[in-house]
Amino acid sequence: MTNSRRRKGLVAASALLGGVLMLSACSGGGDGASGSDSGGKDTSQAKVDEAAAKKTSEAQIKITPKDGSDNASINNSAAVTVSKGTLTDVTMTSNDGKTVSGEMSADRTSWKPTGQLARSTTYKLAATAKDADGREAHENATFTTVSPANSFIGYFTPDNGTTVGVGMPVSINFNKSITNKAAVQKGVSVTSSSGQEVACHWFNTTRMDCRPQDYWKAGSTVTLKLDLDGVEGASGVYGIQQKTVTFHIGRNQVSYVDAKTKQMKVTQNGKVIKTIPVSAGAPDHKTYQGQMVISEKFKETRMNGATVGFTDDDGKGEYDIKDVPHAMRLTRSGTFIHGNYWGAPSVFGSVNTSHGCVGLQDKQGADDPNTPAAWFYQHSIVGDVVVISNTGDKTVAPDNGYNGWNMSWDQWKAGSAV
Structure with a gap:
């Protein structure tokens, strides 16, 4: 073989070998310069994934209520917590742009408002946290609190x-x-x-x-x-x-009014401390019977018969007294135990003359503790009991004032929903 033939043969062999090498390279073989390791894996994508992982924070922020919630609680809804990190910033604003003050926990893993939220208000929460490597995470939520309706x-x-x-x-x-x-x-x-x-x-x-x-x-x-x-x-x-x-x-104070004897015995801890003559409801305006609780006290108040249905032919109240002294409410419908300065002193303890209230002798425009009405007023508090008997009228309705004591215990418990 001549040298020229040898050279042609070498060129052909080189070309063939080059073709094999090219084909081999396309099928995944070759050295590291092609972007693959010795095991055949694509290291370029692995490096991209590793770089992305390093940029993503491990801190996980949770905001309650969920974004878009409505009818949210004004007490407990708003809260921010984080796991695998610490909170660096929490901002809460209402729909009018006002910032809501809040309290961060000592370990900076939770945040909540310091006060009650307003009803029918939309709030925005924005939170930022960092993980152990300092990488930040962010979370946002918008919610609306429950409305008055x-x-x-x-x-x-x-x-x-x-x-x-x-x-x-x-x-x-x-x-x-x-x-x-x-x-x-x-x-x-x-x-x-x-x-x-x-x-x-x-x-x-x-x-x-x-x-x-x-x-x-x-x-x-x-x-x-x-x-x-x-x-x-x-x-x-x-x-x-x-x-x-x-x-x-x-102290335990219960007073007993007897419309028949027209006397009231005031007891404390079961002992009578004073007996007071009274004038209860007249025969055509009897006083309710039963256990009644003093719900309000007025040193002086106006009483107009028209407000409780006592009117004359012209529609005006049968009475209109602008300065009834030492008045204490017993029923929502208008029964009081109060001072009476317009009645003759001889009435008390002898005649029932009122429109349904219990009257005690008193003086007009004077707070004389020696009068029965002033004394009783000064020695009574809201929640004291006045038991009225022998009036000839019906027992007061349990819901007419705070007078549920007129129901038996079994009747009372029967009204429970639990």
């Missing part, structure tokens, strides 16, 4: 920190009709330091009273807890209250 509250008595008589029940009046009474009642707790069993009774769909079987023990403390936040009281209507109230029971 879709929420209910309970107006309760007695007030927090007050001292009341042994007959004062816990009375709650709801501003919306409650159809899911059991759920609402479970959200209300009434306990006494005396250990007395307390039961609640629904008079209708808006009023629930709670009391023990017998009068509260003198000197005890009663605690009312309202845990109604988020409780559905009726279809689409939710509670918003979270509140604890305590009030104290004073």
